[in-house]
Amino acid sequence: MKQETLERIRRFTTDRDWDQFHSPENLAKSIVIEAAELLECFQWSGSEFDLQHVKEEIADVIVYTQDLLDKLGLDADEIVNMKMEKNEEKYPVEKAKGSAAKYDQL
Amino acid sequence: MKQETLERIRRFTTDRDWDQFHSPENLAKSIVIEAAELLECFQWSGSEFDLQHVKEEIADVIVYTQDLLDKLGLDADEIVNMKMEKNEEKYPVEKAKGSAAKYDQL
Amino acid sequence: MKQETLERIRRFTTDRDWDQFHSPENLAKSIVIEAAELLECFQWSGSEFDLQHVKEEIADVIVYTQDLLDKLGLDADEIVNMKMEKNEEKYPVEKAKGSAAKYDQL
Amino acid sequence: MKQETLERIRRFTTDRDWDQFHSPENLAKSIVIEAAELLECFQWSGSEFDLQHVKEEIADVIVYTQDLLDKLGLDADEIVNMKMEKNEEKYPVEKAKGSAAKYDQL
Numbered sequence: 001m002k003q004e005t006l007e008r009i010r011r012f013t014t015d016r017d018w019d020q021f022h023s024p025e026n027l028a029k030s031i032v033i034e035a036a037e038l039l040e041c042f043q044w045s046g047s048e049f050d051l052q053h054v055k056e057e058i059a060d061v062i063v064y065t066q067d068l069l070d071k072l073g074l075d076a077d078e079i080v081n082m083k084m085e086k087n088e089e090k091y092p093v094e095k096a097k098g099s100a101a102k103y104d105q106l
Numbered sequence: 107m108k109q110e111t112l113e114r115i116r117r118f119t120t121d122r123d124w125d126q127f128h129s130p131e132n133l134a135k136s137i138v139i140e141a142a143e144l145l146e147c148f149q150w151s152g153s154e155f156d157l158q159h160v161k162e163e164i165a166d167v168i169v170y171t172q173d174l175l176d177k178l179g180l181d182a183d184e185i186v187n188m189k190m191e192k193n194e195e196k197y198p199v200e201k202a203k204g205s206a207a208k209y210d211q212l
Numbered sequence: 213m214k215q216e217t218l219e220r221i222r223r224f225t226t227d228r229d230w231d232q233f234h235s236p237e238n239l240a241k242s243i244v245i246e247a248a249e250l251l252e253c254f255q256w257s258g259s260e261f262d263l264q265h266v267k268e269e270i271a272d273v274i275v276y277t278q279d280l281l282d283k284l285g286l287d288a289d290e291i292v293n294m295k296m297e298k299n300e301e302k303y304p305v306e307k308a309k310g311s312a313a314k315y316d317q318l
Numbered sequence: 319m320k321q322e323t324l325e326r327i328r329r330f331t332t333d334r335d336w337d338q339f340h341s342p343e344n345l346a347k348s349i350v351i352e353a354a355e356l357l358e359c360f361q362w363s364g365s366e367f368d369l370q371h372v373k374e375e376i377a378d379v380i381v382y383t384q385d386l387l388d389k390l391g392l393d394a395d396e397i398v399n400m401k402m403e404k405n406e407e408k409y410p411v412e413k414a415k416g417s418a419a420k421y422d423q424l
Contacts (some may be wrong), residue, residue, distance in 0.1 A: 001183050001186065005182075005186050005187060005190075008186075008187065008190050009186070009190065012190060012193060015199050015203075016197060016199060016202045016204070017203050017204045019203075020204075021362050023152055024148065024155065025148040025152030025155075026361065026362055027363050028141075028144050028145045028147065028148050029145060029147075029360070030361060031144060031149075031167060032138065032141040032244060032248075032357065033354050033357060033358050033361060034353050035134075035141040035167075035354075036135050036140040036244075036353075036354030037139075037165050038138070039134045039138050039347055039350065039352050040136065041131065042131040042135075042347070043312075043340045043344065043348060043351060044312035044344055046129055046130070046131030046132075049130065049131075051138045051178070054130070054178070055188065056185070056188075056189050058171060058185060059185045059186045059190075060189065061141075061167070062182055062186055063186060063189065063190070063193075064148060065129060065164065065167055065168060068164060069164065072157070072160070073194065074161060076111075076168055077107050077108050077111045079133060080107065080114075080115070080169060081111060081114065081192050082161065082162075082165065083161075083162050083165030083166065083180060084118060084165075093122060095135075096122045097121075097122050098126075098156060100127050100255075100256035118304075127256045132255065132256055135251055135254070135347070138251065138254060138350060138354075139249075142244055142245050142249075142350075143245075143246075143248075145241055145244065146245050149238065149242060149245060150233050150418035151418070206362035206363070213319075213395050213396060217394075217399060217402075220398075221402065224402060226412060227411050227415075228409060228414045228416070228417075229415050229420075230416075232416075233357060235364055235366065236360065237360040237363065238364075240356050240357045241357060241360075243379060244350065244353040244354050244356070244357050247353040247379075248350050250346050251346045251347060253346065254343040254347075258341055258344075260341070263390070266342070266378050266390070267397045267400065267401075268400075268401050268404070270392065271398045271400065271401035271402075273349060273353075273379070274383060274397075274398055274407075275398060275401065276400070277376065280376060281376065283319070284369070286373060286376065287392065288319050288323075288380055289319050289320050291373045291374070291377045291380075292319065292323050292327070292377045292380055293326065294373065294377065294379065295373075295374050295381065296326050299381075300330065303334060305333050305334060308336075309333075310334070310335045310338075311334075312336075312339050314359065317388050
């Protein structure tokens, strides 16, 4: 995200003095709560969904995820690259291509 | 995230021919599954947690969220700013400051 | 469930001195964690799933739900009947029949 | 649960012709969605929660879990006992007593 979007997310919390509620645990709960609201957009159908609602719920997931990164002093690029390294090893192209199987079933 | 991190996430999917599994619905399920794995790091304690494990689970949430943005052709900055606009209205500073109450309880 | 199954669930916790970890909050986290593991059985397909795995994950959801009922001194029949009363009013047969719409969209 | 409560849950679905929406996958999504709503009661605090709200969300989890059992023709006692057998082996009393560690960390 752009620096100004990040700043907007951070200012939202600071302005409301909400940092006190943002323990890593509470933010992890919040991410799963918002992710489930996103899933609710697809509860009874995978093909008919309200795109505007989907956008809002994805945004909520992103905001709480950023809050957690900030709380723990983490950098998105760093942890994603670290994890992608692992994923690339766990799912070698030649084995995983076209398969939805879990790595321990490949 | 940096462009090269985004590209790495996208290449991971393309190389494995996994786009076929990445329906919006399946990605929404995946986000909630990873978010719950993140929560599991805090299942029995909010204060003692394995930071390395937390990093990996946050990364998984970020990756699937990016996959969903890509699938739907959405831009993170755009939807987050759209949602922050709503949040700022729903939680006016003067009312929400220091309170964890939901907007309809303020 | 049968009384002896309920007793087995309770004895499992007592024998291990785990009641100390069973705060309502921790049990709520546990239910969502297990529910997401159940969902993982259907992550990439709704039609091909491992029934044995599904059974185990449903059982985990039931066990933690019972733990929470016990912790709060609640009776399953009582709260389910109380909620069904509400559901029956929110979704009148004539309006809801054959529709997957939420009550506020009926 | 009592037979009449089970029948009420089943009649609710049949009367509304909702069985068509109750694929195992959709019910698994529904359970996680309701479990996350239950977790929301504890989002910012583990000690201050609205018991009435908690009861309703637990009831929703129970109802969708029962719907899934019915859909798959499963018996709660049977699968819970099967899983408790496994749990008792994975967490031997002498090792697990008083510890919140996962079985592979004991």
